[in-house]
Amino acid sequence: MTEVQTRKAGRPKTSVLNPDQIVDAAFEVVHEAGPDGFTLTRLAAKLSVKPPALYHYFANKDAVIKAMRGRLASLNDVTGFARGSWDTAIFPWARSYRAAMLAFPASIALLATRPIDGEEESVANYETISASFLAAGWPEHEVVTILVALESFAIGSALDALAPDDNMSPGAFAADAPIFAAAEQARRDHAANRCTSVADASFELGLALMVAGLRMRLAELRA
Amino acid sequence: MTEVQTRKAGRPKTSVLNPDQIVDAAFEVVHEAGPDGFTLTRLAAKLSVKPPALYHYFANKDAVIKAMRGRLASLNDVTGFARGSWDTAIFPWARSYRAAMLAFPASIALLATRPIDGEEESVANYETISASFLAAGWPEHEVVTILVALESFAIGSALDALAPDDNMSPGAFAADAPIFAAAEQARRDHAANRCTSVADASFELGLALMVAGLRMRLAELRA
DNA sequence: ACCTGAACACCGTTCAAGT
DNA sequence: ACCTGAACACCGTTCAAGT
Numbered sequence: 001m002t003e004v005q006t007r008k009a010g011r012p013k014t015s016v017l018n019p020d021q022i023v024d025a026a027f028e029v030v031h032e033a034g035p036d037g038f039t040l041t042r043l044a045a046k047l048s049v050k051p052p053a054l055y056h057y058f059a060n061k062d063a064v065i066k067a068m069r070g071r072l073a074s075l076n077d078v079t080g081f082a083r084g085s086w087d088t089a090i091f092p093w094a095r096s097y098r099a100a101m102l103a104f105p106a107s108i109a110l111l112a113t114r115p116i117d118g119e120e121e122s123v124a125n126y127e128t129i130s131a132s133f134l135a136a137g138w139p140e141h142e143v144v145t146i147l148v149a150l151e152s153f154a155i156g157s158a159l160d161a162l163a164p165d166d167n168m169s170p171g172a173f174a175a176d177a178p179i180f181a182a183a184e185q186a187r188r189d190h191a192a193n194r195c196t197s198v199a200d201a202s203f204e205l206g207l208a209l210m211v212a213g214l215r216m217r218l219a220e221l222r223a
Numbered sequence: 224m225t226e227v228q229t230r231k232a233g234r235p236k237t238s239v240l241n242p243d244q245i246v247d248a249a250f251e252v253v254h255e256a257g258p259d260g261f262t263l264t265r266l267a268a269k270l271s272v273k274p275p276a277l278y279h280y281f282a283n284k285d286a287v288i289k290a291m292r293g294r295l296a297s298l299n300d301v302t303g304f305a306r307g308s309w310d311t312a313i314f315p316w317a318r319s320y321r322a323a324m325l326a327f328p329a330s331i332a333l334l335a336t337r338p339i340d341g342e343e344e345s346v347a348n349y350e351t352i353s354a355s356f357l358a359a360g361w362p363e364h365e366v367v368t369i370l371v372a373l374e375s376f377a378i379g380s381a382l383d384a385l386a387p388d389d390n391m392s393p394g395a396f397a398a399d400a401p402i403f404a405a406a407e408q409a410r411r412d413h414a415a416n417r418c419t420s421v422a423d424a425s426f427e428l429g430l431a432l433m434v435a436g437l438r439m440r441l442a443e444l445r446a
Numbered sequence: 447a448c449c450t451g452a453a454c455a456c457c458g459t460t461c462a463a464g465t
Numbered sequence: 466a467c468c469t470g471a472a473c474a475c476c477g478t479t480c481a482a483g484t
Contacts (some may be wrong), residue, residue, distance in 0.1 A: 183356075
């Protein structure tokens with residue numbers, strides 16, 4: 001579990017650490033210890049190193065988290081924006097965004113509450129998407145506002161997907177809420193019949209709603 | 224700022240604290256010190272008390288947060304669904320939902336992956352909303368799917384609102400992403416001119432998009 | 447340059463002691 | 466019962482010292 005620490009003080013002949021390796025270990029620590037258990041002490045231990053050693057590679061804990069975000073950003077699929085229309089490109093991008101979050105369940109809360117603030121990968125993705133939106137005729141001041149709204153939905157949907165399937169069950173209060181109880185059951189049956197999860201159904205429906213709303217809005221802006 | 228502490232050890236003649244008062248102070252501390260600044264040390268100081276005194280009323284920090292959550296469960300505004308149309312009622316409800324989430328920065332993930340605390344209140348809210356949706360003609364199996372999509376967006380937007388306003392700033396990479404950098408600046412300027420936050424703008428736009436999409440979808444389902 | 451070791455201020459939590 | 470005071474293990478971060 002805790003690897004033995006035998007290194008003496010002083011610069012080692014060859015570097016023990018590098019940024020990529022630290023980020024790798026950071027994801028492992030979050031996975032094992034949860035968001036609240038993600039401490040630099042544990043991260044250092046995972047790397048068989050003392051906490052201050054990390055400060056040679058990252059300014060502070062937030063900087064480590066920022067780098068983790070960058071890693072996730074590289075999983076985002078923005079290829080559609082470069083070659084197709086903005087409204088169809090949104091779907092694979094939003095799905096990949098949510099999937100990236102879901103790949104590191106414990107990290108979602110940790111990563112979602114921190115600023116993206118100039119992470120190289122993210123910025124490159126945003127540049128591609130922004131160009132596509134502007135070319136489609138969106139006003140400049142709305143591009144990032146839309147982007148953030150879509151991301152917020154993807155993040156919230158990822159959190160929802162982590163909840164158990166009976167998350168919305170009225171439980172002991174079903175008798176007091178017959179209409180809701182029946183609707184909740186109907187939702188679960190419908191998803192089961194289609195071999196999908198209720199969380200996926202909400203994500204896909206919400207995404208379709210937002211894109212439909214965007215198409216309407218752009219048409220109005222052009223008129 | 225920090226109120227003077229002159230009480231001697233030992234049981235005071237009359238209790239200094241009570242649970243409601245502690246929860247009140249907890250909201251003030253979160254408001255003043257932010258998510259990371261919400262500590263029991265600060266909460267105790269706000270109450271002119273030492274930290275261990277809080278443990279007489281709450282088992283631990285999480286219990287305090289849970290009590291705060293319970294306080295806000297009743298703040299969800301579903302009154303519009305009972306007296307008006309579903310599509311206009313969504314706005315005050317979604318806003319109150321997000322506002323409630325924003326009061327618990329540290330526990331948004333818990334809130335999202337569990338039914339809201341004080342389940343009785345929540346189920347009653349869902350019953351009201353479900354009845355309104357069904358009456359409007361929504362298919363039974365889509366009612367809760369829509370509800371969850373809206374909640375996911377509200378939760379994701381609450382997380383976004385916790386980040387600093389320059390959250391999306393490209394920072395040092397602005398030169399590599401000129402289109403995005405300009406769009407991000409335009410977004411901030413636009414929000415500043417309207418005396419609103421960028422996070423609020425994204426939430427309001429996304430909410431409007433989803434409702435517009437819902438109206439279209441319902442019209443199609445009826446046709 | 448790159449790591450350890452010691453130190454600082456802070457945290458959540460426990461518990462004995464005082465009234 | 467209800468509060469303080471002292472203590473514990475832990476945290477993020479800084480910095481001198483060793484190689």
